[in-house]
Amino acid sequence: xxxxxxxxxxxxxxxxxxxxxxxxxxxxxxxxxxxxxxxxxxxxxxxxxxxxxxxxxxxxxxxxxxxxxxxxxxxxxxxxxxxxxxxxxxxxxxxxxxxxxxxxxxxxxxxxxxxxxxxxxxxxxxxxxxxxxxxxxxxxxxxxxxxxxxxxxxxxxxxxxxxxxxxxxxxxxxxxxxxxxxxxxxxxxxxxxxxxxxxxxx
Amino acid sequence: xxxxxxxxxxxxxxxxxxxxxxxxxxxxxxxxxxxxxxxxxxxxxxxxxxxxxxxxxxxxxxxxxxxxxxxxxxxxxxxxxxxxxxxxxxxxxxxxxxxxxxxxxxxxxxxxxxxxxxxxxxxxxxxxxxxxxxxxxxxxxxxxxxxxxxxxxxxxxxxxxxxxxxxxxxxxxxxxxxxxxxxxxxxxxxxxxxxxxxxxxx
Numbered sequence: 001x002x003x004x005x006x007x008x009x010x011x012x013x014x015x016x017x018x019x020x021x022x023x024x025x026x027x028x029x030x031x032x033x034x035x036x037x038x039x040x041x042x043x044x045x046x047x048x049x050x051x052x053x054x055x056x057x058x059x060x061x062x063x064x065x066x067x068x069x070x071x072x073x074x075x076x077x078x079x080x081x082x083x084x085x086x087x088x089x090x091x092x093x094x095x096x097x098x099x100x101x102x103x104x105x106x107x108x109x110x111x112x113x114x115x116x117x118x119x120x121x122x123x124x125x126x127x128x129x130x131x132x133x134x135x136x137x138x139x140x141x142x143x144x145x146x147x148x149x150x151x152x153x154x155x156x157x158x159x160x161x162x163x164x165x166x167x168x169x170x171x172x173x174x175x176x177x178x179x180x181x182x183x184x185x186x187x188x189x190x191x192x193x194x195x196x197x198x199x200x201x202x
Numbered sequence: 203x204x205x206x207x208x209x210x211x212x213x214x215x216x217x218x219x220x221x222x223x224x225x226x227x228x229x230x231x232x233x234x235x236x237x238x239x240x241x242x243x244x245x246x247x248x249x250x251x252x253x254x255x256x257x258x259x260x261x262x263x264x265x266x267x268x269x270x271x272x273x274x275x276x277x278x279x280x281x282x283x284x285x286x287x288x289x290x291x292x293x294x295x296x297x298x299x300x301x302x303x304x305x306x307x308x309x310x311x312x313x314x315x316x317x318x319x320x321x322x323x324x325x326x327x328x329x330x331x332x333x334x335x336x337x338x339x340x341x342x343x344x345x346x347x348x349x350x351x352x353x354x355x356x357x358x359x360x361x362x363x364x365x366x367x368x369x370x371x372x373x374x375x376x377x378x379x380x381x382x383x384x385x386x387x388x389x390x391x392x393x394x395x396x397x398x399x400x401x402x403x404x
Contacts, residue, residue: 095356096356099356110358111358111375111376113315113358113362113372114368114371114398114399115371115375115392115394115399133394134375134392134394134399136375137375154297154298154301154357154358154359155356155357155358156312156313156315156356156357156358156360156361157356158358159358159361160315166316169316169317170315173313173317173336173338173339174313190317190336192317192335192336196316197316197317197336
């Protein structure tokens, strides 16, 4: 199945600015992207990066400057069956991608924490995305309106987009790709001192 | 399979004190407990509440005043196969419980956000729990030390214990039991005003 991985190359991961410099955020975003692409490859599928600008690397990239929903909808229009997996799902492994892609349904939604849509499978040509706002709720509604069979892919690994400092805890605890090692190399470790687990940087 | 549901009856849900009164927190904790018990029943299993004191209701309760890990270990010692599901996993439905219980392995861990162990299946008599600290990491280590085959149950619904105000967002968005309705009846609704979704109480 074609798996599209949208990537915002311009100003990635601004909510990590407390703990990472701009250059580090840019590098970290690319390491996470590579983990996601590797997971898709390992699951036997072909990832395609959908980026707002060229990434200056050997990664195959489709460049589309439009807002996320429009750019994704243009890809959906070209294929009968497409998965959309966000580039910061650094906990996802091949088994996670396999479960997503293996979930039946015209529209499969893997909700993210806080109402997002972290991964989607679309098998109905009438479905269009709308990532603005509480998108998992909106995507359920859009799917119902077109009479699509909507299913959920219930995954902690897909629900956890790495977006803010608290999410780094999850990556250090559960990451199986390069991103967790990248963090450790830069001095990040778990801080379980006061009962609630956090991260600290040495 | 026997499914144990530990419940702290004394001072439940203190981290919700910003948004719920003590009486409300106590009632809310019991509504969530009932949702979890219903999910276990609907999955075809028999729940047993493991509480620190009697609940004063018709629910079957095993009372054990010891700390959580000791009380759970006493139950594990009595059975070849036991699941342990926390009482605040109000997003769990029958399908969630079925997937947990259906995951093979001597020890199956469903991690919670922040390093917890929100649900467990134990099929090795040598395994003992230690819920203090970063328990999902400790449980993996304990299982490895006894040579047990450790598996993960990757579930957003099991990872989401309803503990603090931000978690109420998830319950309002994804809850399928009574707990979400209980919140709505008390004026809670999603607040998606400023881009990041939260809850507000009218």
